[in-house]
Amino acid sequence: MSWTNIKRVFKAGFLDFWRNGFVSFTSVLMMIFTLFVIGLAIFSGVILNTTLQEFREKADMNVYFTTDAPEENILALGESLRALPEVATVEYISREEALAQFRERHQNDQLTLQALDELGDNPLGAVLNVRAHELTQYDTIAGFLKSEEALGEGNPQIIEKINYYDEQHRAAVDRLASITDSAKWIGLIVICIFIAATVAISFNTLRLAIYSSRDEIHVMRLVGAGKGYIRAPFVVEGILYGLIAGLITLILFYPITWWMGSATERFFGGINVFSYYLSHFPFFFLVIVGSGVLLGAVASFLAVRRYLQI
Amino acid sequence: MIYFDRVSKVYADNSVALDDVSFSVEPGEFISVVGHSGAGKTTLVKMLLAEEKPSSGSVFFESVNVHQVPSRRMGDLRRKIGTVFQDFRLLPGRTAYENIAFAMEAAGRSDEEIQSDVPHVLELVDLGDKLNNFPDELSGGEQQRVAIARAIVTQPDVIIADEPTGNLDPVNTFEVVQILKKINDLGTTIILTTHNKGVIDSLKKRVITMDRGKVVRDDREGKYIL
Numbered sequence: 001m002s003w004t005n006i007k008r009v010f011k012a013g014f015l016d017f018w019r020n021g022f023v024s025f026t027s028v029l030m031m032i033f034t035l036f037v038i039g040l041a042i043f044s045g046v047i048l049n050t051t052l053q054e055f056r057e058k059a060d061m062n063v064y065f066t067t068d069a070p071e072e073n074i075l076a077l078g079e080s081l082r083a084l085p086e087v088a089t090v091e092y093i094s095r096e097e098a099l100a101q102f103r104e105r106h107q108n109d110q111l112t113l114q115a116l117d118e119l120g121d122n123p124l125g126a127v128l129n130v131r132a133h134e135l136t137q138y139d140t141i142a143g144f145l146k147s148e149e150a151l152g153e154g155n156p157q158i159i160e161k162i163n164y165y166d167e168q169h170r171a172a173v174d175r176l177a178s179i180t181d182s183a184k185w186i187g188l189i190v191i192c193i194f195i196a197a198t199v200a201i202s203f204n205t206l207r208l209a210i211y212s213s214r215d216e217i218h219v220m221r222l223v224g225a226g227k228g229y230i231r232a233p234f235v236v237e238g239i240l241y242g243l244i245a246g247l248i249t250l251i252l253f254y255p256i257t258w259w260m261g262s263a264t265e266r267f268f269g270g271i272n273v274f275s276y277y278l279s280h281f282p283f284f285f286l287v288i289v290g291s292g293v294l295l296g297a298v299a300s301f302l303a304v305r306r307y308l309q310i
Numbered sequence: 311m312i313y314f315d316r317v318s319k320v321y322a323d324n325s326v327a328l329d330d331v332s333f334s335v336e337p338g339e340f341i342s343v344v345g346h347s348g349a350g351k352t353t354l355v356k357m358l359l360a361e362e363k364p365s366s367g368s369v370f371f372e373s374v375n376v377h378q379v380p381s382r383r384m385g386d387l388r389r390k391i392g393t394v395f396q397d398f399r400l401l402p403g404r405t406a407y408e409n410i411a412f413a414m415e416a417a418g419r420s421d422e423e424i425q426s427d428v429p430h431v432l433e434l435v436d437l438g439d440k441l442n443n444f445p446d447e448l449s450g451g452e453q454q455r456v457a458i459a460r461a462i463v464t465q466p467d468v469i470i471a472d473e474p475t476g477n478l479d480p481v482n483t484f485e486v487v488q489i490l491k492k493i494n495d496l497g498t499t500i501i502l503t504t505h506n507k508g509v510i511d512s513l514k515k516r517v518i519t520m521d522r523g524k525v526v527r528d529d530r531e532g533k534y535i536l
Contacts, residue, residue, distance in 0.1 A: 006417055019403050169350070219399045222359060224389030225416035227382065310361055 013236025031245035034198035069158035086137035238300030242292030325450035329523035345520035351503040392461030396473035451482030
């Protein structure tokens, strides 16, 4: 296509957009709806993932040792744990660090601190905080620790308590794992259905907009205009719908995420949608505006094709 | 120049629109095709523009079978034929100027040519002051004159006018016919379909009479006889 034709196509696209004000308005409105749903899908995905992540990170295993357990034995056990493929990290907290953390946690509780001072000796044992790659892997690690204990038969018991063995805790972890897993799938399916429905509605709105121009397309063909020359302004118009709808959607997300920011942070823990939106703005810009432009261009391209067959 | 070779058109419901129609048109001729509604006049025009395919027979334009022209070359063929319709068929979202400019743009004319030719051709049809009016701001007669201006601006070899006066009052009808005569005097072939007896009788040109899809008369200096 020559430069003159490109210029003409863009001019015609802009003019049609402007002159068919009401049709343009409704098309942009429908597209905002679609893009908004796509944006919401991204936010829900992020919130779900971060919450899951947060939850997984909290669900670790604490191995408490007796106060007289020799440090080298604990460190050796730590090393063998680290060698397991299921184990992501092992953090060693010595008796002194455990005491310091305890003091810090209870710094406003004078009574407890006083009681601690009166004891004179450090009553806390060392701790190994073990984190697995997957929630379901804690069973294997627990099994390993049991066998280590068996191996250490004859030696004095150094593990005082593994909080994983708490039956209630374990049941809760299992249940939460299955709930979040199903939530993830159900969420994904619902979001996919929503996106498909709104894309179909947008598609149909553009088809209706172009349907109202079918006689015009017919006349253009009879006057001798080429198919590409007739189709291009409609595609430009579709791109304009997408571009404007995308920008409006991005603007709309600003106050909405600002308003919901602290609430999401409190409720889901860890994620503030507003700061996430701001820090990932280029990504949102690309996805929202890109989807709008693509949807507008493809829908217009396909809708016009129908009426060019003469 | 144009040759209809035993063209028939039968629609899916078995109604016969054209029945073994054959005739030829020489360059520079002014032909009127007359007949009652449903006689097959409009189908004839659609055949030449390749808007519809014949059930049998062929239509030739400058020795090219128009129904064998590939879709992407159809524009080249149609730009050689200017068309004027009973219902004007202007682009409603564009001004008179833009409607005519569109035909020139489709023909690949430069911006300079468009800027100089469009006002000129609008002057020719006496609408020099209506450049920026949209079709719904023009009367029927004015819209038809814009349509004629659009048809002639690319200087096609043939102009097909399908019932161009069907929606016009006698004064506008007279004006439109005068414009078509003037264009024919300048050498352009004209094919006019109409059932307006007054128009045919005043023209004193070749008349093809159709009835129920058949050509029943073809007179050199014909009159409206049905």
